[in-house]
Amino acid sequence: MLRRTSLVAASLLVAGGLALTACSGGGAQPTPTAVGEPDPDASVAIRLVLEPGNLDIRETAGSALDQILVDNIYQGLVARTPEQDIVPALASDWTVSPDGLTYTFTVREGVTFHDGQQLTPQDVVWSLTTRRDTPEWRDSARLANVSTIEADGQDVILTLSDPDSTLLWNLTGRAGIVLKEGDTVDYQTGANGTGPFVLADWRQGDSITFTRNEAYWGDPSGAAEVVFDYIPDNQAALNAALAGEIDVLTGFDANLREQVEANGDFAMVLGQSTDKGTLAFNQTDGSPLEDKRVRQAIRQAIDHDAIVEALAAGQTQYGPIPELDPGYEDLSDVAPYDPEAARALLEEAGADDLELTLTIPNFYPTTIPQILVSDLDEVGITLEVESVDFTTWLTDVYTNQDYDLSFVLHTEARDFENWANPDYYFTYDNPEVQELYAQSLAATDEAEAADLLQDAARIVAEDHAADWLYNGASVIAVGTNITGMPSINVNERLDVAEIAKSNG
Amino acid sequence: MIRYALTRFALLLLGLLVASVLIFVTLRVLPGDVASVIAGVGSTPAQQDAIRERLGLDRPLPAQYLEWIGGLFRGDLGTSLLTGSRVVDQLAQKAEVTVPLGVLSLLIAVVISVPLGVLSAMRRGRAEGTALSVGAQALAAVPVVWAGMMLVVVFAVWLGWLPAQGFPRAGWDDPAAALRALILPALTIGIVEGAMLLRFVRSATLQAVGQDFVRTAAAKGLTRDQALIRHGLPVVGLSVITVLGLQVAGIIVGAVVIEQLFSLPGIGRMLVADVAARDLPMVQGELLALTGFVLVVGFVVDLVHRGIDPRQREAT
Numbered sequence: 001m002l003r004r005t006s007l008v009a010a011s012l013l014v015a016g017g018l019a020l021t022a023c024s025g026g027g028a029q030p031t032p033t034a035v036g037e038p039d040p041d042a043s044v045a046i047r048l049v050l051e052p053g054n055l056d057i058r059e060t061a062g063s064a065l066d067q068i069l070v071d072n073i074y075q076g077l078v079a080r081t082p083e084q085d086i087v088p089a090l091a092s093d094w095t096v097s098p099d100g101l102t103y104t105f106t107v108r109e110g111v112t113f114h115d116g117q118q119l120t121p122q123d124v125v126w127s128l129t130t131r132r133d134t135p136e137w138r139d140s141a142r143l144a145n146v147s148t149i150e151a152d153g154q155d156v157i158l159t160l161s162d163p164d165s166t167l168l169w170n171l172t173g174r175a176g177i178v179l180k181e182g183d184t185v186d187y188q189t190g191a192n193g194t195g196p197f198v199l200a201d202w203r204q205g206d207s208i209t210f211t212r213n214e215a216y217w218g219d220p221s222g223a224a225e226v227v228f229d230y231i232p233d234n235q236a237a238l239n240a241a242l243a244g245e246i247d248v249l250t251g252f253d254a255n256l257r258e259q260v261e262a263n264g265d266f267a268m269v270l271g272q273s274t275d276k277g278t279l280a281f282n283q284t285d286g287s288p289l290e291d292k293r294v295r296q297a298i299r300q301a302i303d304h305d306a307i308v309e310a311l312a313a314g315q316t317q318y319g320p321i322p323e324l325d326p327g328y329e330d331l332s333d334v335a336p337y338d339p340e341a342a343r344a345l346l347e348e349a350g351a352d353d354l355e356l357t358l359t360i361p362n363f364y365p366t367t368i369p370q371i372l373v374s375d376l377d378e379v380g381i382t383l384e385v386e387s388v389d390f391t392t393w394l395t396d397v398y399t400n401q402d403y404d405l406s407f408v409l410h411t412e413a414r415d416f417e418n419w420a421n422p423d424y425y426f427t428y429d430n431p432e433v434q435e436l437y438a439q440s441l442a443a444t445d446e447a448e449a450a451d452l453l454q455d456a457a458r459i460v461a462e463d464h465a466a467d468w469l470y471n472g473a474s475v476i477a478v479g480t481n482i483t484g485m486p487s488i489n490v491n492e493r494l495d496v497a498e499i500a501k502s503n504g
Numbered sequence: 505m506i507r508y509a510l511t512r513f514a515l516l517l518l519g520l521l522v523a524s525v526l527i528f529v530t531l532r533v534l535p536g537d538v539a540s541v542i543a544g545v546g547s548t549p550a551q552q553d554a555i556r557e558r559l560g561l562d563r564p565l566p567a568q569y570l571e572w573i574g575g576l577f578r579g580d581l582g583t584s585l586l587t588g589s590r591v592v593d594q595l596a597q598k599a600e601v602t603v604p605l606g607v608l609s610l611l612i613a614v615v616i617s618v619p620l621g622v623l624s625a626m627r628r629g630r631a632e633g634t635a636l637s638v639g640a641q642a643l644a645a646v647p648v649v650w651a652g653m654m655l656v657v658v659f660a661v662w663l664g665w666l667p668a669q670g671f672p673r674a675g676w677d678d679p680a681a682a683l684r685a686l687i688l689p690a691l692t693i694g695i696v697e698g699a700m701l702l703r704f705v706r707s708a709t710l711q712a713v714g715q716d717f718v719r720t721a722a723a724k725g726l727t728r729d730q731a732l733i734r735h736g737l738p739v740v741g742l743s744v745i746t747v748l749g750l751q752v753a754g755i756i757v758g759a760v761v762i763e764q765l766f767s768l769p770g771i772g773r774m775l776v777a778d779v780a781a782r783d784l785p786m787v788q789g790e791l792l793a794l795t796g797f798v799l800v801v802g803f804v805v806d807l808v809h810r811g812i813d814p815r816q817r818e819a820t
Contacts, residue, residue, distance in 0.1 A: 051777070053541060053542070053586040053587065053781050053783075054586050054587040054588070059542060059555075060542050060544070060586075061541075061542060061543055061544020061545065061546065061547060062541075062544050135550070135551060135554070136551060136554050136555065136558075138544075138546075139546075186588070188587050188588045188589075189587060189588070189589065201673065203673065203769055204587065204589070204594065204769070204774070205598070205769045205773050205774045205777055206670070206671065206767070206769035207670075207673065207769075209673070227673075229670065229767070230767070231669060231670075231767045232764075233764070233765070235653065236656075236668070236669050236765060236766070236767060239656050239657070239660060239661055239668040239669060240668045240669045240670065240767070242660075242661045242668070243660040243661055243664060243667060243668035243669075244664070245667060245668060245669065245670060389536075389779075389780050390541075390780065391534075391535075391536030391537070391538075391540060391541055391780060391781065391782045392534075392535045392536045393536075394536055394540040394541065394544070394545070395535050395536040395537070395540055396535060396536075398540070398545060399540060399549060399552065408545075410545075412546075423548075
């Protein structure tokens with residue numbers, strides 16, 4: 001139905017005689033340059049896809065929360081740029097001891113929370129300690145290596161039991177968020193952070209509005225107000241943009257480029273992302289996928305270039321680590337597209353007339369399963385597609401590990417740890433990989449840590465622990481009067497402080 | 505009449521009770537729970553269990569049901585497991601969108617269907633009558649989503665007269681903007697429902713033409729059309745009221761789809777999101793409210809019908 005509708009809408013647009021502009025190239029481009037003067041009083045409307053269920057950053061999972069709340073509302077000692085570099089935030093600077101066991105952060109002075117309370121080093125100590133000691137809070141395990149957290153004057157000192165090369169990165173995420181000790185805010189519907197924006201309004205099922213934090217310690221935000229409009233359907237979002245109701249579209253479909261650029265008010269920007277279209281194989285005992293040859297055959301039967309082409313964005317990825325993350329290596333030699341080889345492998349494994357089920361959450365486009373069904377059919381595997389809602393996926397696939405194949409877009413940056421966790425739903429258990437990952441964690445040198453990850457990632461790919469169908473792109477359409485819109489990995493984190501809108 | 509109303513009211517209560525059990529039980533059949541949504545990917549089973557326990561999802565089902573029904577008698581539909589907000593408050597807030605949308609859709613459906621349906625019946629056999637009848641047949645077959653999309657492309661994207669989606673954040677504080685936001689969605693539902701209703705009005709009118717009392721009236725010197733309008737249409741009106749009652753259910757279903765399409769923050773969109781998140785207290789409250797609404801409309805329609813139509817009174 002959706003497909004038919006968009007086709008009809010598209011042909012109508014064409015029939016309307018609207019000029020179609022040419023496509024511009026891919027890759028990370030700067031967002032369009034506005035011609036007019038930025039308007040400091042402007043309100044910018046941004047279309048997002050996935051609305052958070054509640055705003056409780058402590059406990060509730062989901063990148064929908066990180067995407068808008070971290071950086072904009074809540075901050076940690078350190079932050080990350082869209083380019084994935086680690087930069088100071090609530091700490092003005094920090095030092096790491098040569099043995100990698102002591103981190104000393106200098107907490108900025110003169111920082112206030114949105115309700116006017118002062119940020120103290122004790123708040124930092126309390127936040128990190130509580131996070132570490134409360135298993136129900138998200139990412140608490142990421143601070144497991146931290147044995148003591150103490151304040152000394154304006155400094156906060158973290159002492160580790162073992163070196164942890166991921167600690168700083170983890171502090172840029174949920175694990176490092178600084179809350180006010182003893183705060184009484186209702187975290188499910190409210191927020192009290194130190195960021196450049198204040199939560200102004202949440203209309204559940206509709207939109208979330210941020211307004212500029214006038215008492216912000218850093219540079220004030222470019223826009224006075226940012227409204228996040230939750231519009232799941234791409235066609236509805238496109239209509240809203242063309243009708244002038246939305247300034248920026250995120251999570252867009254690159255195939256709609258011509259339509260959104262048609263009247264010259266928008267430009268499409270493709271940025272890199274850490275979105276990994278992951279085809280998980282249940283390789284537990286008794287599954288046909290326990291046989292490595294079957295897994296390899298499936299990988300070699302899939303035309304990854306065709307998938308990227310169908311999505312009109314992103315790139316191929318043949319291993320567990322995407323290009324933006326440390327440890328990336330081009331692993332396309334491990335499982336090149338070769339249906340002939342796939343058939344031979346299946347025969348060798350004695351897996352004739354294999355019938356498998358693909359469990360996929362129903363909010364993904366049907367393009368992916370369609371290609372998989374036809375590619376696998378080509379080598380004699382019958383694929384049945386079971387489209388389920390995400391909650392069912394969480395129970396059946398994630399928790400109960402009851403599936404053959406599963407497709408989910410894993411958006412998190414630097415999440416290699418899942419391949420070193422035999423209990424994760426990937427069901428992949430290789431002690432060598434686990435050891436390499438542990439060594440990488442314990443490394444005190446960044447380059448060394450990355451090299452160890454790279455070695456581990458190659459083994460995972462060579463084991464055909466899963467297939468990586470593509471490394472997605474951040475597809476955004478930005479109004480030509482908008483500046484400062486980040487384009488990299490915006491599905492995971494969207495820092496809107498620099499976005500400005502001109503009236504020209 | 506009073507005895508009838510009381511019996512009918514008892515039936516209404518019984519209907520609600522049955523509905524509440526059905527809603528409660530069928531929702532428990534769905535796989536997955538809100539605890540897994542809150543804990544999410546990256547959680548351990550122990551974390552999920554802790555959340556489940558905190559939310560009371562581990563308690564026996566009869567206890568959960570009794571608590572829900574007990575609250576219902578105090579006008580309390582419980583609180584959302586996900587957001588902690590009261591179901592009643594959320595329903596009231598979203599009703600500000602859905603109720604006007606439904607009323608507007610119904611009005612549009614009636615305005616379209618009644619005059620055109622009568623006209624189509626009176627002009628039966630002639631070109632315009634056939635055209636109306638065929639047109640209604642075609643329109644009634646149009647999927648609501650497609651109709652909505654077409655209206656958006658024409659009136660929002662091309663002409664720029666009306667908003668393509670969303671509802672003003674100021675809500676009904678700015679009535680003009682709120683109304684503008686509802687016009688396209690209401691037209692979408694109204695046209696499709698109206699087309700269905702038109703066919704009903706047409707056949708009811710044709711039936712009325714064949715009735716003895718219309719023929720008698722015509723025999724007394726009125727033209728066929730005059731006889732139909734004076735004596736036939738009141739009967740048609742009665743059956744239209746009945747069908748309108750049924751139509752309310754169709755409009756609610758339409759609203760679920762249309763609120764998605766137009767990103768309207770109404771009950772339909774809330775229902776879809778809450779089902780996806782397995783926020784069962786919310787879904788229970790929403791479904792019960794909608795079911796209750798349809799049942800009450802049916803109740804009122806029956807009473808009105810009986811009050812107006814003398815033939816029914818004599819029958820019992």
